[in-house]
Amino acid sequence: MTKQSSLILIVYAPALVSNDGRTLAAAHGIERALPGVRLEWELSRAGRPIALPQRDGWLAEASARGKFPLLCNGDENYPVTVTGWGRPAGLSAGGQSQFEVHAELPLDAASIAAAADVLEGVAEGARAFWGRVLPNGVAPEMAKQIRHSMDQPHVPPRGLPALNLPQHIPSPAIPHHLGWLNYWSAAAAQAIRFPDPVRDADLLSRARRTATGGWVVRLTETPLDLDNSAHLEALLRAYKRFPEIGGRVTPG
Known part of the structure; x- marks a missing residue:
């Protein structure tokens, strides 16, 4: 399918249990x-769409084997995809096996308007701990925040804080990093001490509660752009407000 600018969604959830x-x-x-x-x-294999007349049954059978094979909308001019895979305990926060779901949407006005609903739908459907949405052009630069050695100093770009690898984060409820849009389950919100009605007034103006008691929090009105000084400042403020994110501080 044709590659274009996109929004990348990832949520982290408990490991699959058969066909749940x-x-x-x-x-x-x-x-x-x-x-x-x-x-x-x-x-x-050639990247061409193949129709699935019995999609639900096909997906249920795959899920029973612990798989979430890639699904798409069959439109090469407007590709929407979703897939998922397991993450072993040794590489996961809290030392617990997890399941991560990845979705990709075109970066256009329609997807931007719907992105919060997409994140909430995927995260709540997967019963995720946390999740985020980032433009594909921003995600690689933010990945440079990751500290790959606990013994070596690490200085990320743009003054962003260094973040620990997931296996060095003490709980699966603690987000690895921030996104433009953030999904925090009730457990994640508790772990990072959100919301505080005073300190989080600005974030709460762009947040909404979900049916399960989680939150969808929009960091900036438009998709995150690190070349926009206001966006970078908002990201830095959020990291300062939530030092637990990325395992920088252990929740007390």
Whole structure:
């Protein structure tokens, strides 16, 4: 499928347990948020869409094997995809096996408007601990925040804080990093001490509560752009406000 500027969504959830319905719920979350999008195709080895007439059953069978194979909407001019895989305990926060779901949407006005609903739908469907949405052009630079050795100094770009690898984060509820849009489950919000009605007044003006008691928090009105000084300042403020994110401070 044709590559273009996109929004990248990732959520981190408990490990799959047989066919627990979460993969299908995540796909349905995207479809509800994006009217007209149906994730009823897989991709061939050559990257061409192949229709799945019995998508739900096909996905349930894969989920029973612990798999979430890539689904797409079959539109090479407007590609929407979702997939997922397990993350072993040794590489996961809190030393617990996890399941991560990745979705990608075109970076256009329609997806930007629906992105919060997509994040909420996928995260709540997967029963995620936390998740985020970032533009694909920003994600690689923010990945440079990761400290790959606990014994060596690490200075990320743009004054951003160094973040620990997930296996050095004490709880699966603690987000690894921030995004433009952030999903924090009730457990994640508690772990990072959100919300504080005074300190978080600005964030709360761009946040909403979910049905399960979690939060969807928009860091900036438009997709995060690190060349925009106001966006960079908002990101730095949020990291300062939530030192638990990235395992920089252990919740007390």
